[in-house]
Amino acid sequence: MENQALTRVLTFGTFDVFHLGHLRILERAAALGDYLVVGVSSDELNRSKKGRFPIFSQDERLQLVGALRCVDQVFIEESLEQKRDYLVEYRADVLVMGDDWRGRFDEFGDICKVVYFQRTPAVSTTALIEKIRL
Ligand code: CTP
Numbered sequence: 001m002e003n004q005a006l007t008r009v010l011t012f013g014t015f016d017v018f019h020l021g022h023l024r025i026l027e028r029a030a031a032l033g034d035y036l037v038v039g040v041s042s043d044e045l046n047r048s049k050k051g052r053f054p055i056f057s058q059d060e061r062l063q064l065v066g067a068l069r070c071v072d073q074v075f076i077e078e079s080l081e082q083k084r085d086y087l088v089e090y091r092a093d094v095l096v097m098g099d100d101w102r103g104r105f106d107e108f109g110d111i112c113k114v115v116y117f118q119r120t121p122a123v124s125t126t127a128l129i130e131k132i133r134l
Contacts, residue, residue: 007033010092010112012077014041015065016054017128021120023068028117029096030070037090038065039077049080055129087112 011029015022015038030036041049043058054061058076066074077086083105087095092112097105099116108114 006035007093008035008037008091009033009094009096010037010039010087010090011096012039012041012083012086013098014046014050014054014125015061016046016056017125018061018064019123019125019128021123022065024120025096025098025117026065026068027070029094032094032096032115035072036070037073037075037092038071039086040065040074041077045077045079055125084108084111 009029009032011025013022013025026036026038040058040062043053046052046054056064062074062076065071073090075086075090086092087108088111094113094115095105095108096115096117098119100119102116105114
C-alpha cells in the first residue's frame with residue numbers, strides 16, 4: 001500500500017467516546033482517496049486543547065480508530081504545531097477536517113488539497129459525556 005500513485009488522505013481528531021459523527025467523517029475522508037491515515041490526538045494534546053483528559057487513553061483510541069475498515073494507518077498526533085510535518089511525513093495529497101476548523105488549515109493548500117466536511121449534526125463527545133453524567 002506504499003505505492004506513490006495512491007491518493008493519500010490525512011485527517012486528525014481525538015475520537016474519544018467514538019460516535020457516528022466520527023465514523024461518518026472517516027468514511028467520507030476515505031472516499032476521497034485510496035489510503036486513509038488518521039492522526040489521533042495524544043492525551044496531553046487533548047488536555048491542553050480541551051482542558052480535560054479523554055475518557056479513553058490514546059492507546060485505546062488508536063486501537064479503535066485503527067481497527068476501522070476505512071482506516072489504513074494511524075499515528076499519535078503529539079502537537080498542533082507539527083501539522084505541516086505530519087502532512088509531509090505521511091505524504092498527504094488531501095487534508096480533511098471538520099468544518100468546525102473551516103479556514104484554519106488553508107495555509108497547507110501549498111502542499112495538499114484542504115477539504116472541510118460539515119459536521120454530523122447533534123452529536124459530540126462532549127455532549128455524550130454530559131448525557132452520561134446526567
Ligand atoms: N466530527 C464530525 N461530526 C461530529 C463530531 C465530530 O464530523 N458530530 C468530526 C470533527 O469535525 C473532527 C473529527 O470528527 O474532524 C474528530 O472530532 P473530535 O473533536 O474528536 O470529536 P467531537 O465529538 O467534536 O469532540 P468534542 O465534543 O470533545 O469536541
